[in-house]
Amino acid sequence: MSMDYTPYWNPVLEKMDREKLQRLQLLKFKRIFTWAYEHSRFHRALYDDAGIAPADIHSFEDIRRVPKVEKSMMRGIQRKDPFPYGDMLCVPLEEVTAFRQTSGSTGQPVYQADTWQDWEWWAECWSFIMWAQGYRPSDRVFLPFGYNVFVAFWAAHYAAEKIGCELVPGGVLDTQARILKIQELKATAIMATPTYILGMADTARRKMDIDPAGLGVTKVTCAGEPGASIPTTKQRMQDAWNARVYDHAGATEIGAWSYECAAQPGGMHVNEAFFLVEIEDVDSGEIIDEPCRRGKMVITALDRFAQPCIRFDSKDIIEWGEKPCACGRTFRLIKGGVIGRADDITKVKGVLLAPSAIEEVVRGIDGLGDEYEVVVDKLGDIDRIKLKVELDPGQEERAKVIETELKDQLRLKTNLSYRLEFYDYGRLPRYDVKAKRFKDLRKHL
Structure with missing residues (x-):
């Protein structure tokens, strides 16, 4: 039929x-x-x-x-x-x-x-x-x-x-x-x-x-x-x-x-x-x-x-x-x-930041895993922004090269400098549905 x-x-x-x-x-x-x-x-x-x-x-x-x-x-x-x-x-x-x-x-x-x-x-x-x-x-x-x-x-x-x-x-x-x-x-x-x-x-x-x-x-x-x-x-x-x-x-x-x-x-x-x-x-x-x-x-x-x-x-x-x-x-x-x-696009150090710009950078660098986490907070009156990323297995020898590329691309794409933290693969949280990778702690200070 x-x-x-x-x-x-x-x-x-x-x-x-x-x-x-x-x-x-x-x-x-x-x-x-x-x-x-x-x-x-x-x-x-x-x-x-x-x-x-x-x-x-x-x-x-x-x-x-x-x-x-x-x-x-x-x-x-x-x-x-x-x-x-x-x-x-x-x-x-x-x-x-x-x-x-x-x-x-x-x-x-x-x-x-x-x-x-x-x-x-x-x-x-x-x-x-x-x-x-x-x-x-x-x-x-x-x-x-x-x-x-x-x-x-x-x-x-x-x-x-x-x-x-x-x-x-x-x-x-x-x-x-x-x-x-x-x-x-x-x-x-x-x-x-x-x-x-x-x-x-x-x-x-x-x-x-x-x-x-x-x-x-x-x-x-x-x-x-x-x-x-x-x-x-x-x-x-x-x-x-x-x-x-x-x-x-x-x-x-x-x-x-x-x-x-x-x-x-x-x-x-x-x-x-x-x-x-x-x-x-x-x-x-x-x-x-x-x-x-x-x-x-x-x-x-x-x-x-x-x-x-x-x-x-x-x-x-x-x-x-x-x-x-x-x-x-x-x-x-x-x-x-x-x-x-509009709720996520925020000012950090006077610069408008869209979290998607950070994702574009992280996902574009060979040797970084898929997961990352961004944390924004304050030290006194000064904004701080930290980016946590994972290295793919076997990329340890390239860590310095990856770090330099990551810093350069973040500065180019977001006009901000970041404190970078590198983790072994699998250390950062995993999500099944909507991820919560951007955390603005200033809202709770």
Whole structure:
């Protein structure tokens, strides 16, 4: 028996004329804004206080008058009636079919309610991502994540099934068992955080005498951390697995909003058929439309109804790309993917520092392991920054050369000098999901 599968290369949406696409976004924004205004006590109060109503939305300039929502607001209303979501919920509780929550890496987890329609929308967003990255019904996709209340790759699971891939869930297995299952079943694709992708490769080589590059994996899709958009980290993963590595960005309260396509243009497409992304200057609040100017992302999920995400202040730092992508999609590119979070970009000795810049340096130096740790503190009134790194086994004789290169590259890429500490391989902490490598102790002084 043969089956026909609907391709997710959708030229009607993905190659839509920009003017038509913006008209679609405006119509969708007005629809979700009206829905929230009429069905959510939280949104109604927020918009009434700002003096804006559905009848006032006619243009993108009007959209910019709509108040932003921050994660702290969502935390403030949850665990109230209707329990546990509070008065942001737009549907009766009996219509909620899926519960997820954020990872809690930036504070108390935020609860997310979805209807069956919302969850189908999540899977549809992910279907666009996977098709753009070359996933096809012939793929056998291994998902090595722990299936729990954190959204992680849940929607990727359903999207893989939706486009016809064979899906192998590896949630309850440990790392070595997952590697053996990938080997046994000849999986062609895997999805995980960059930290775990590198960790799996390291476990295969050092503990199991298995070369991950020979396992036959051809595609790796990453999420959860900026690593897959950092060239040196991407290269380490591609070399380790002998596979194409793709980035994607999403969040529990937003959805899967951007993706790298098979053309790998040095950035990610915003899935503009389903999301409206604005870039806001961190200091002035001005909306940035021109390329190559960084700001924080304000995003609206245009088709998510149980718990709407309207002008959400994500804190993600991004910038528009300069050129259209060679793949033919008209969805705009964000250059270099998500650069970091506004919460993480901090001043050290008067210099703005993005932790991703340190990762790019460490992962680009031959002889250093994949793990590192950054600690910022103060001595009196003076900022100090320490970088802990591991030497790969057998690199002891090159330690001085590596140290000199590391100092030079850090100075060049971050304009800062560091106290360096070198450790034997395996001494620094390992992480399975989101890594916590940047520690700013000044916040606790």
